[in-house]
Amino acid sequence: MIRPAAAAAIKRWQEALIGLAVIVLGLYWAFFTGGGLLHWIGYLVVAIGLALTVTGIQRARFRTGDGGPGVVQIVERRISYFGPLSGGIVDLDALEALSLDPTSRPPVWLLMAPGQPRLEIPLTATGADQLFDAFATLPGIRTEHMLRQMQERAAHIVVIWRAASVRDAARRLH
Incomplete structure (x- = not known):
């Protein structure tokens, strides 16, 4: 109908x-x-x-679409991504940085945690819409900035959020 x-x-x-x-x-x-x-x-x-x-x-x-490669699951502040070529698990509490790579096809979220390889999650992966609530809990994240960057499709990787410890370390270096 x-x-x-x-x-x-x-x-x-x-x-x-x-x-x-x-x-x-x-x-x-x-x-x-x-x-x-x-x-x-x-x-x-x-x-x-x-x-x-x-x-x-x-x-x-x-929400940018569905039917992309892989599946995202979030259980008790732990993000799991199971893809056809890669995958991994990252705890939200251990997350040091969140970036967006709009140049990748499809565009991907880049999640960085210490001692782990970078986790790449396509925006169109099944269950990726659950990431909004997970990302919203990150302290100091600017949600509107994240949404704007998703729609602008920049020509380079965009840092969406960094943990306070990483921001402070960068300030001490300069």
């Missing part, structure tokens, strides 16, 4: 659409129910809907 391209677009933006539906419900309660407790709850529901919409838009911008 629904074209595959339309179904994919709806799936990509589903969280933002749910947020918009929550906003509409909150506005209905706030302005068309005649006051009382439901009126005030409507304002709270609108605020929750705004938060859902903003995060839904960010997640939709992070």
Whole structure:
């Protein structure tokens, strides 16, 4: 009944659409129910809907596709990537740097941890959309910067985030 391209677009933006539906419900309660407790709850529901919409838009911008090489799994702050030619496991707590290589085909995330080879995860790998929540927990990460770099497709590797210990070490060198 629904074209595959339309179904994919709806799936990509589903969280933002749910947020918009929550906003509409909150506005209905706030302005068309005649006051009382439901009126005030409507304002709270609108605020929750705004938060859902903003995060839904960010997640939709992070999703770049599906069906790429490999599978990503995240279990208890441990990122696992199983690809056709490479793979590996990195703990988020051990991560020293996160970069994006838009020149690779397909573009890949580069995860660096001490004592481990660099883990390359294609943006289109199955389950790669889970990385948004994992990356969002990194202290000091600028989510909007990450999303902008994903869409700009620079001609070089872009550093998205570095651990505080790595940033401090670089400052001491200069």
